[in-house]
Amino acid sequence: MSFYEAVGGEETFHRLVHRFYEGVAEDPLLRPLYPEEDLTGAEERLRMFLIQYWGGPNTYSQRRGHPRLRMRHVPFVIGVAERDAWLRHMNDAVQSLELPEDLATRLWDYLVYAAHSLVNAPEGG
Ligand code: HEM
Secondary structure, three states, X not given: OOHHHHOOOHHHHHHHHHHHHHHHHOOOOOHHHOOOOOOHHHHHHHHHHHHHHOOOOOHHHHHHOOOOHHHHHOOOOOOHHHHHHHHHHHXXXXXXXXXXXXXXXXXXXXXXXXXXXXXXXXXXX
């Protein structure tokens, strides 16, 4: 069974990413980074990406091509403060799923690692 299936499939990722973007929508540091007025498209892209990453359907790559996440984040200034704000909303979203602890830990460890890898602006810069 894939991790995608183990955590409950599409519905779980829908809840995760929806909850995350509810936080982003209210965040004065993060919200201005998102170019579109409506966050629905951003929500869909992150959801498709995470579903694919964890072994679900590869709709993300069919529509968007290779993820190249670092390149795709270059237009946005992501310092430590932005990373930590992103992770704060994601932590809230992961907790809200009430997954078994081992699954929650696996998901969370990946998100922390991925968020660290996308910082592209030096501190105080
Ligand atoms: C896109 C910010 C971390 C995955 C975006 C966008 C912004 C953004 C502003 C454009 C929204 C849009 O699609 O219209 C950030 C910030 C992060 C962060 C501030 C803090 C570190 C991550 C992480 C992941 C991720 C850790 C993956 C685990 C994505 C994906 C897209 C995206 C898949 C859409 C790419 C595309 O197909 O165009 N992000 N992001 N981001 N982000 Fe992030």
